[in-house]
Amino acid sequence: MGFSKTMLEEKVDTQNFLRYVTAVDLKQFGLIPELIGRLPVLTHLNPLDHATLRKILTEPKNSIVKQYQRLFEMENIKLSFSEAAMEYIVIKADEYRLGARGLRSICESIMTDAMFDMPSETDVQELVIDLDYAQSKFEKSPLKQLRAA
Numbered sequence: 001m002g003f004s005k006t007m008l009e010e011k012v013d014t015q016n017f018l019r020y021v022t023a024v025d026l027k028q029f030g031l032i033p034e035l036i037g038r039l040p041v042l043t044h045l046n047p048l049d050h051a052t053l054r055k056i057l058t059e060p061k062n063s064i065v066k067q068y069q070r071l072f073e074m075e076n077i078k079l080s081f082s083e084a085a086m087e088y089i090v091i092k093a094d095e096y097r098l099g100a101r102g103l104r105s106i107c108e109s110i111m112t113d114a115m116f117d118m119p120s121e122t123d124v125q126e127l128v129i130d131l132d133y134a135q136s137k138f139e140k141s142p143l144k145q146l147r148a149a
Contacts, residue, residue, distance in 0.1 A: 019044045053090045056100045075119040084131035109141035110134050
């Protein structure tokens with residue numbers, strides 16, 4: 001009476017439970033009511049999808065890829081990323097649920113050796129980050145030891 005079957009069967013997003021957090025949950029978690037009262041609105045952010053992560057990696061004026069290219073340009077080294085390598089970086093950030101900041105961490109783990117070794121080598125004028133190079137450097141990094149969430 002007054003209820004339909006569809007109202008009772010509310011779909012729960014099991015991939016993103018944070019959207020259901022309330023002030024009562026925060027209090028039960030251990031936050032003091034004085035602090036909760038200063039947070040008048042609780043909201044959540046949806047996780048970034050694959051396409052958005054790819055755009056963040058390459059499109060903005062100060063994108064991560066462009067920053068690394070500029071850094072190597074200062075040492076007179078032309079840096080380029082293959083499409084497969086950029087796709088690999090995005091896949092790893094998505095797999096480990098690291099978001100946009102994870103893109104930088106993954107790039108850092110791939111680029112660290114080159115950033116320190118290349119400037120001292122006088123005969124190197126170009127560096128191409130391809131899939132094999134990205135995979136080999138990432139496999140050796142401490143980030144590889146993270147567990148996917």
